[in-house]
Amino acid sequence: MSELANNFGRRLHYLNADYGVKSWLLTRDHKRIALLYLASISLFFALGGLMAVGIRLELATPGADLVQPDTYNRLFTMHGVLMIFLFLIPSIPATLGNFLIPLMIGAKDLAFPKVNLASWYVYNIAGLFTLWAVAQGGVDTGWTFYTPYSTTYSNSYVVATALGVFTVGFSSIMTAVNFIVTIHRMRAPGLTWFRLPLFVWAHYATSLVIILGTPVVAVTILMVAAERILRIGIFDPALGGDPVLFQHLFWFYSHPAVYIMILPSMGVISELITAFTRKRIFGYKFIAFASVSIAVLGFLVWGHHMFLSSQSVYAGAVFSVLSMLVAVPSAIKVFNWTATLYKGSVSWDTPMLYALGFIGLFTIGGLTGVMLATLGIDIHVHDTYFVVAHFHYVMVGGAIMGYLGGLHFWWPKITGRLYPVFWSKFSAIVIFVGFNLTFFPQFLLGYLGMPRRYHVYPADFQVLNVMSSAGATILGVGYLIPLFYFFWSMRYGERADRNPWGAIGLEWMTGSPPPTHNFHEPPTVDWDAYAYLPDTPGGTGEAWDAAKPTSEAPEHG
Amino acid sequence: MAEIHAPGLAHHFDSYQQQKEAAFFGMWVFLATEVLFFGGLFCAYLVYRSANPEAFAAGSRELDIVLGAINTAVLIGSSLTMALAVHAAQVGKRKMIAAWMGATILLGGTFLGIKVVEYSHKIHEGHFPGPNFVWHGPEVNVEMFFNVYFLMTGLHALHMIIGIGIMLVLIPLAWKGRFTPESHNYVEGFGLYWHFVDIVWIFLFPLLYLLDVG
Numbered sequence: 083m084s085e086l087a088n089n090f091g092r093r094l095h096y097l098n099a100d101y102g103v104k105s106w107l108l109t110r111d112h113k114r115i116a117l118l119y120l121a122s123i124s125l126f127f128a129l130g131g132l133m134a135v136g137i138r139l140e141l142a143t144p145g146a147d148l149v150q151p152d153t154y155n156r157l158f159t160m161h162g163v164l165m166i167f168l169f170l171i172p173s174i175p176a177t178l179g180n181f182l183i184p185l186m187i188g189a190k191d192l193a194f195p196k197v198n199l200a201s202w203y204v205y206n207i208a209g210l211f212t213l214w215a216v217a218q219g220g221v222d223t224g225w226t227f228y229t230p231y232s233t234t235y236s237n238s239y240v241v242a243t244a245l246g247v248f249t250v251g252f253s254s255i256m257t258a259v260n261f262i263v264t265i266h267r268m269r270a271p272g273l274t275w276f277r278l279p280l281f282v283w284a285h286y287a288t289s290l291v292i293i294l295g296t297p298v299v300a301v302t303i304l305m306v307a308a309e310r311i312l313r314i315g316i317f318d319p320a321l322g323g324d325p326v327l328f329q330h331l332f333w334f335y336s337h338p339a340v341y342i343m344i345l346p347s348m349g350v351i352s353e354l355i356t357a358f359t360r361k362r363i364f365g366y367k368f369i370a371f372a373s374v375s376i377a378v379l380g381f382l383v384w385g386h387h388m389f390l391s392s393q394s395v396y397a398g399a400v401f402s403v404l405s406m407l408v409a410v411p412s413a414i415k416v417f418n419w420t421a422t423l424y425k426g427s428v429s430w431d432t433p434m435l436y437a438l439g440f441i442g443l444f445t446i447g448g449l450t451g452v453m454l455a456t457l458g459i460d461i462h463v464h465d466t467y468f469v470v471a472h473f474h475y476v477m478v479g480g481a482i483m484g485y486l487g488g489l490h491f492w493w494p495k496i497t498g499r500l501y502p503v504f505w506s507k508f509s510a511i512v513i514f515v516g517f518n519l520t521f522f523p524q525f526l527l528g529y530l531g532m533p534r535r536y537h538v539y540p541a542d543f544q545v546l547n548v549m550s551s552a553g554a555t556i557l558g559v560g561y562l563i564p565l566f567y568f569f570w571s572m573r574y575g576e577r578a579d580r581n582p583w584g585a586i587g588l589e590w591m592t593g594s595p596p597p598t599h600n601f602h603e604p605p606t607v608d609w610d611a612y613a614y615l616p617d618t619p620g621g622t623g624e625a626w627d628a629a630k631p632t633s634e635a636p637e638h639g
Numbered sequence: 640m641a642e643i644h645a646p647g648l649a650h651h652f653d654s655y656q657q658q659k660e661a662a663f664f665g666m667w668v669f670l671a672t673e674v675l676f677f678g679g680l681f682c683a684y685l686v687y688r689s690a691n692p693e694a695f696a697a698g699s700r701e702l703d704i705v706l707g708a709i710n711t712a713v714l715i716g717s718s719l720t721m722a723l724a725v726h727a728a729q730v731g732k733r734k735m736i737a738a739w740m741g742a743t744i745l746l747g748g749t750f751l752g753i754k755v756v757e758y759s760h761k762i763h764e765g766h767f768p769g770p771n772f773v774w775h776g777p778e779v780n781v782e783m784f785f786n787v788y789f790l791m792t793g794l795h796a797l798h799m800i801i802g803i804g805i806m807l808v809l810i811p812l813a814w815k816g817r818f819t820p821e822s823h824n825y826v827e828g829f830g831l832y833w834h835f836v837d838i839v840w841i842f843l844f845p846l847l848y849l850l851d852v853g
Contacts, residue, residue: 190651193661255672263665267657293668297676305683305790314768314786316683322780327686331679599650 095498095595110195111598116181117496118202123169123176124565126209129216130164131558133157138520138554144541154537155222156238160215162225163243167250168209170481171339174346175257175292176205178488179285181496183261185589185596186279188270188605193263201256204249212246215239224535226336229317229328233309241310244303251296254342258292261285270588272607279587279611280369284349287373291338291345291380299335302328329391333384341380343477345373347440347484348415354437354487355419357585359426362612365418372411379408389460398457405455412448416441431583432506436487439514443479447472450525465535468528474521486513486564493568494582498595499575505567513560519553586612647822655821662824666831673798677839680794684787684846691780698784699850701766703757707848710753711840717746718837725830728813728823736813736826740806743833747803754796761785788847795843798836805829 092098096113106114136157140148149157180198184191192198215221221243223232232240265286269278305316306328315321317328356363363369385393385401393401419441428434450472453459463469490510494500523546528534532543539547581590592601645655652658688695724739765773768786809825812818818826 193651194665195649195651255669259665259668259672262668263661266664267661268651293672294675297672297674298679301676301679301794304794305679308790312769315782316786316790322691322783324686324690327683331682604653 095593096598097595099598110199112180112184112192115198115202116177119176123172126164126168130161130169133161138551140537141547142551144539144544146538151537156220159221159224167247170343173485182589185600186282187273188588189268190599192260194260197256198260201253205253208246208250211242215242229325233306234318241307244307248300248303251300254292255296258289261289270605270607277611280352281349283370284345284373287377288342288345291342291377295335295338302331326391329388333387337384338380341376343481347481350484350488351437351440354433354491355422356612357583358429358434359422360614361422361426362614364421368414369418372414375411386455390464402455402457406452409452416445432510433487433491435510436483440483443475447475447479463528465533466528467524467532467534470534471521471524479517494578495594497572498578499571500578501567501571501575509560509563516553516556516560520550520557523549659824662828666828670835680791687783691783694778694781695784696851697776697778698781702848704848706753706757707844710750711844713746713750714837714840717743718834721830721833725827728818728826731820733813733816737810740810744803744806747799791843795839802833
């Protein structure tokens with residue numbers, strides 16, 4: 083039995099190197115761990131989606147027809163908790179990041195493979211705490227756990243949920259430490275910082291936010307649990323505490339957490355845009371540093387969640403200006419992506435549809451963010467559906483579009499199979515339409531004054547709410563289609579070759595799927611990222627690819 | 640196909656040097672998260688002390704400075720023995736690694752023992768926060784001082800207990816000769832952790848015990 087082929091003469095790769103449940107549950111291969119994460123987060127995405135179905139069904143009519151008010155509070159809280167902590171935060175880093183970072187930098191694995199596996203178990207333990215809370219009846223505090231309601235008055239399962247959020251933080255920290263060390267210490271010879279793919283830069287910036295922010299929310303949640311269990315008054319004003327301190331500590335993490343969700347997605351978009359325009363990305367260093375500056379600025383803006391929480395006007399003004407500054411690096415990215423499109427050889431493959439969708443939707447989400455950072459406007463639309471629409475444009479229109487675009491781009495690399503072109507393009511369009519129909523009316527509703535987190539509303543708002551509920555149905559269908567064809571493709575999809583998109587990057591130089599140790603020959607890099615240069619033969623990825631020595635053995639089947 | 644590797648070198652590293660750099664760098668990054676973890680509590684301390692200066696001074700007077708000072712000395716001593724264990728690993732004396740770590744456990748245990756005495760004393764006096772908290776003095780909100788005191792020292796003690804648990808795993812490995820001068824990252828990395836826990840106490844002692852001295 084050789085290193086390159088298994089007993090049946092098939093090319094040996096990470097999926098067929100070993101079989102059985104144990105080979106998966108005890109694996110230390112970053113690629114298999116990425117797939118384990120993919121399974122887990124998909125489950126929580128589906129659960130969070132179910133909660134959203136409940137919310138949109140209730141809001142289809144002005145009255146309280148479907149669920150009790152208390153149930154409604156639990157629905158939107160669990161929707162937020164599941165989607166933010168168990169889906170969005172780990173989504174791209176734990177799946178695509180885990181799979182791709184070692185491949186993109188020419189390493190055999192992440193620096194700490196056992197820690198990586200442990201992080202998946204920690205994630206699932208956190209998921210079990212949260213599921214336990216759901217099974218008991220859920221939480222009604224909102225995902226923000228504001229005190230003293232959460233510590234003293236709420237009659238729901240705060241401690242179990244808090245335990246889940248506390249625990250999932252450790253799995254993020256484990257992943258982030260792994261990424262930072264791997265990116266610093268394990269790059270292939272010749273792969274300097276400014277030759278790294280922008281996906282790697284984005285994950286580096288994300289990891290910085292995770293390691294600096296997550297511990298703070300962990301200790302804050304610990305204080306909430308201590309206050310609730312021991313009946314002491316850390317945040318309860320009736321017992322001498324300060325509830326605003328909770329908000330400061332909570333948002334010190336939870337605002338940067340937004341960048342944990344969006345930065346990896348931006349990294350994906352940078353990869354997609356350059357691959358499908360056959361052009362070196364415009365302003366590489368600007369995009370790289372924009373990721374880092376978003377990570378840094380992200381820690382200085384938390385007060386914009388607290389304009390109406392007894393913060394002084396001066397503090398509010400400072401936080402307002404700092405928040406607007408985040409628009410600068412974000413705009414640098416959007417403009418550079420657009421500039422890359424200019425005179426590019428654009429192909430309309432499925433991942434590119436997601437990338438273009440991302441640019442439009444993220445721009446709307448970002449610009450409404452600038453509106454919300456403006457003190458006068460924020461006071462008007464605070465706690466309305468305008469805010470809900472804004473952060474769904476960033477998180478769903480941004481983060482999830484990037485996540486799905488990335489999944490479609492690297493699916494052939496991950497599974498070695500292609501998915502059906504028609505259905506994938508169809509679902510990308512369905513998602514785009516459904517998304518806008520769901521959330522654009524919410525901007526209007528919020529601007530007209532409909533507050534968030536209520537299960538009833540005046541009859542005047544019904545038309546827009548019905549549009550939103552109808553859009554959510556379309557969006558749900560759009561999310562279900564990929565679930566079917568991805569599973570289908572794993573068995574029946576056409577086999578993908580090493581580089582189905584003709585893209586440039588170390589991950590495309592090894593087999594699809596890659597061998598267990600990623601490369602048969604450790605790669606050396608002597609070219610810049612995205613070297614789609616005019617002087618390269620043909621200027622395309624295929625020609626570039628053919629000209630380079632590959633580290634891959636001949637295909638056997 | 641089995642590949643032949645140097646002992647103690649994981650397959651995905653090219654050299655001991657790379658493995659060592661990765662291990663230490665990872666430890667430093669982890670310690671950065673620990674700083675932020677305690678940082679949340681230090682932030683709460685800062686806010687509540689500036690809001691209740693008299694209460695914090697009054698609460699601080701209730702603590703036993705002598706026991707706190709003894710504990711500070713004990714903990715600094717344990718950092719010394721830990722450093723000696725790391726040195727023993729660097730020169731390849733496997734029994735000395737185990738012996739110095741054993742000494743570190745003894746000193747850490749002494750610290751925790753003294754902490755238990757202090758805690759039980761406070762609980763006995765009714766200074767444990769909660770519905771049964773008692774305070775007879777004129778100061779308002781002294782309970783907040785004890786909230787912060789128990790949270791900070793409790794979290795610190797938890798870190799020490801975890802540290803002692805890790806040493807109980809490392810000592811048998813050291814005895815069996817798992818750690819060589821080329822490859823002893825667990826010992827040296829753990830040393831960083833132990834020194835960090837020590838340093839946290841160096842901040843806690845003056846902030847909690849010495850508020851109203853002189």
